[in-house]
Amino acid sequence: MKDYSLVPIGEVLSPFKKREEVPKQGDKSLPPVKIKIYSRYLQGLSRLSRGQKVYIFTWLHLASREVLEVHPGGDRQLALHGVFASRSPARPNPIGLHLVDIKEVLQDGLVVHPLEAIDKTPIIDIKPYLPEVDEKGFSIFFDFKKVKEVIKIGQLGWEKGLFSGYNGNISVLDTSKVLITNSKTFKGNLTFKDFSVFDLRENRLLNQGNPSSESKMHLFLYKKQPKARAILHTHPPYLNLLLLKGYDLLELPFFEMDLFKNKIAYLPPLKPGSLDLARVVARAGEKYSIICLQKHGLVVWAENLQEALAVSEEIESLAKLFWEYKR
The missing domain is CATH 3.40.225.10 (Class II aldolase/adducin N-terminal domain)
Structure with missing residues (x-):
């Protein structure tokens, strides 16, 4: 089986330093968070603007890659789900998906909200939110x-x-x-x-x-x-x-x-x-x-x-x- 590589484009500068401090979902009460984009990728932020919604893709580097079934949200009263039917961080390729609002566009990155990630979590991609497409996706x-x-x-x-x-x-x-x-x-x-x-x-x-x-x-x-x-x-x-x-x-x-x-x-x-x-x-x-x-x-x-x-x-x-x- 062929291997593929991912290159981080930046990292999260988060107040959360320990895994147990990080909430399971992006709560509105969380403080805004800066994501630092490495210099060679800064040009990729062109045309992003304050107030815009984007998806941040993270590499959940501390998550287990061996788990294939989980109780959603860690609630053991719920039946086991395959990880591909959940948003658990534990999965073969631990990619995090976060819908956030851009609060500021900086020279070296973005300030976004809400983003639930531990400090130094690698950023692997950013994509714009398209309501006419993404909201209808909920119909799944x-x-x-x-x-x-x-x-x-x-x-x-x-x-x-x-x-x-x-x-x-x-x-x-x-x-x-x-x-x-x-x-x-x-x-x-x-x-x-x-x-x-x-x-x-x-x-x-x-x-x-x-x-x-x-x-x-x-x-x-x-x-x-x-x-x-x-x-x-x-x-x-x-x-x-x-x-x-x-x-x-x-x-x-x-x-x-x-x-x-x-x-x-x-x-x-x-x-x-x-x-x-x-x-x-x-x-x-x-x-x-x-x-x-x-x-x-x-x-x-x-x-x-x-x-x-x-x-x-x-x-x-x-x-x-x-x-x-x-x-």
């Missing part, structure tokens, strides 16, 4: 149109005040695949890298996402309720106020409440992201499509995303009326 894992729909629902939900900061999560079921927002994602401006995809039948992660801590709740609910095709977990402020005060929304003297009286369940406080929460919500979801979580917001399942959003918005609107009514 999930239907492209449905991903765009979730992005739109996230934006609308944020505009209506149902999401704030990084709270809440959105998911949609397509056949046996579940698309769910990643942990620490801003729902008002989701991108194609902000999602995880699960195989519901095989209980495994299909892409190398960073799943929300509430993924179990969504997956359990889909399994218990065959009519559910979309789930929104939001944190509506007025509903949360009512729940903290111990009020029952069904006491609001409006005709609209007759539509919801057999659809709303109230659950006691349970630890966010816990197995107990996932199981209790899934059991409630067998009978109720609107689930109020004490200290943890609202879960609504529906047959499509638009319906889930519309119901969530209406519940929050009624909660606001109830709050004013009680004052």
Whole structure:
């Protein structure tokens, strides 16, 4: 078998000096990082500009080259995947792929963000990000149109005040695949890298996402309720106020409440992201499509995303009326 050689074009100047310090994914909270490009390759940076997205290819020089199966993300609750079905650094040719924003173009390299790599990691290539090509590539894992729909629902939900900061999560079921927002994602401006995809039948992660801590709740609910095709977990402020005060929304003297009286369940406080929460919500979801979580917001399942959003918005609107009514 013929051997081929790679020539590093530069190196990462990272604050991470030890392997255990490096996060598994490029988190938005990471500081910008400089990549130094060796002098003979600097001309190759021509036409790159600040604000542009690029792929950085690294040689993960400390990774094992003997491993062929891994638990994605190091989570042993997930089934073993072949390394070619994961983004584990351990693989026969340990090439790292990082989608980053260029923060500065320097005389001797670039400042980029976010880049999760140990100091002195070799850079082997840089390529531009092409959204019209690369975003559609996500359809390998999930239907492209449905991903765009979730992005739109996230934006609308944020505009209506149902999401704030990084709270809440959105998911949609397509056949046996579940698309769910990643942990620490801003729902008002989701991108194609902000999602995880699960195989519901095989209980495994299909892409190398960073799943929300509430993924179990969504997956359990889909399994218990065959009519559910979309789930929104939001944190509506007025509903949360009512729940903290111990009020029952069904006491609001409006005709609209007759539509919801057999659809709303109230659950006691349970630890966010816990197995107990996932199981209790899934059991409630067998009978109720609107689930109020004490200290943890609202879960609504529906047959499509638009319906889930519309119901969530209406519940929050009624909660606001109830709050004013009680004052």
